[in-house]
Amino acid sequence: MKNYDVIIIGAGSVGVPTAMSMAQNKIKVLVIDALASPGQGQNKKAIGGIRATHSDKGKITTCQRSIEIFSTWKEIHGDDIGWIQNGYSFPAYTDEDAKKLKDLMKIQESFNLDIDWLTPKEYLKIVPGINEKNLKGATYSPRDGSASPLLAINAFYFKSLEYGAQYKFNESVLDILVSNDKKLKITTNKGEYKAAKVINAAGNHARQMGQMIDLDFPVVPDSHEGAITEPVQRFFGPMIVDLRPSQDPDTEDSANFYFYQNNEGQVIFCLTPKHLMRGTASEATSVFLPQVAKRMVELFPKLANLKVRRTWRGQYPMTPDGFPIVGETKEFPEFINAIGLCGQGYMLGPGLGEILTRIATCELTQDDIDVLKHFNLYRDFSGIEQFK
Ligand SMILES: Cc1cc2nc3c(=O)[nH]c(=O)nc-3n(C[C@H](O)[C@H](O)[C@H](O)COP(=O)(O)OP(=O)(O)OC[C@H]3O[C@@H](n4cnc5c(N)ncnc54)[C@H](O)[C@@H]3O)c2cc1C
The missing domain is CATH 3.30.9.10 (D-Amino Acid Oxidase, subunit A, domain 2)
Incomplete structure (x- = not known):
């Protein structure tokens, strides 16, 4: 069985930029996706809008960082991702x-x-x-601006490969087990993998991932x-x-x-x-x-x-209130959510990827902690985001 530092479930708007950031930070990361290539879930359905114009610190700050990544991509890495401000x-x-x-x-x-x-x-x-x-x-x-979701995810994907991220496509996660050594064992239709941490970035299927370890996440x-x-x-x-x-x-x-x-x-x-x-x-x-x-x-x-x-x-x-759910679960701190991205997963993905990396390396900043308060799984979900 292959061992990884982190396994990400889902090569979508969140999973791919997260893998890129993690691999750049020398984390041994595997991404598993049921579909044939990156971004074939909801990422390719997005219209490409990228804004920091939200109503709370969590989304504003995260998207400000995403905008820096999208807007400087061509200058730093050379690929045209269709960005316009x-x-x-x-x-x-x-x-x-x-x-x-x-x-x-x-x-x-x-x-x-x-x-x-x-x-x-x-x-x-x-x-x-x-x-x-x-x-x-x-x-x-x-x-604020816009960029092609197809071009952007491919650029992030190829960069993540360069940094050392690994991918398994056409492979569905069927089961998740917490083993005695606290590592998480992932069973797919093709094999078994172990990791110290798992990121749930399964988009529409985030709730099913939770149910595999008897947790319920309100994502519909x-x-x-x-x-x-x-x-x-x-x-x-x-x-x-x-x-x-x-x-x-x-x-x-x-x-x-x-x-x-x-x-x-x-x-x-x-x-x-x-x-x-x-x-x-x-x-x-x-x-x-x-x-x-x-x-x-x-x-x-x-x-x-x-x-x-x-x-x-x-x-x-x-999610019921229009805010994402990001962070560790109390029951299994090794199981980390990056789910419920609502209508903003594409714009939040790159900024969130860096925060998830700092969760994995235990290097959260005070700003990250403030941001994550808005995305806490244990909030009461009674608020309504104004721009959801
Ligand atoms: C019409 C429309 C317009 C939109 N416009 C915008 C926009 O302008 N800007 C914006 O930011 N957002 C927009 N969005 C929202 C955006 O598309 C989503 O928020 C975002 O794609 C969600 O990202 P994700 O990574 O959570 O999910 P996804 O990108 O869907 O990735 C999840 C991945 O998990 C994989 N997966 C699921 N279950 C399993 C399993 N059991 N095993 C293995 N893999 C699995 C899936 O195959 C999928 O590839 C739009 C959405 C729609 C529908």
């Missing part, structure tokens, strides 16, 4: 929303988030043609859909997040929606349904595109003639 914006169309966003800015600024309030006139300069009726202004975070996959258009010349700057739930009978099943133009000029977009679509069924629905298209064109009429190339459906591995 296009920023994120949240326009407000009611006084209540404007107040909510401005109040939140005070918290965000206290964690050093670079965020401004733009007047309607200033906002129209970066999103020319957006619907001006009742526009009260918008927040704008210029350091919940479907979301996305779409991408043909590429066109750049005609607006930031990601636009419309926070308003729809009031229109045609689209009333939808809460917020968001879209941006990627480095190739394609517009990529998502819509949050009001009702939950639990489970892992991944056939695209026929309701998503008519709903989201109607809302997008109302908000930004210039989008009207774009051709949509493809729609898809994936899942957010959701």
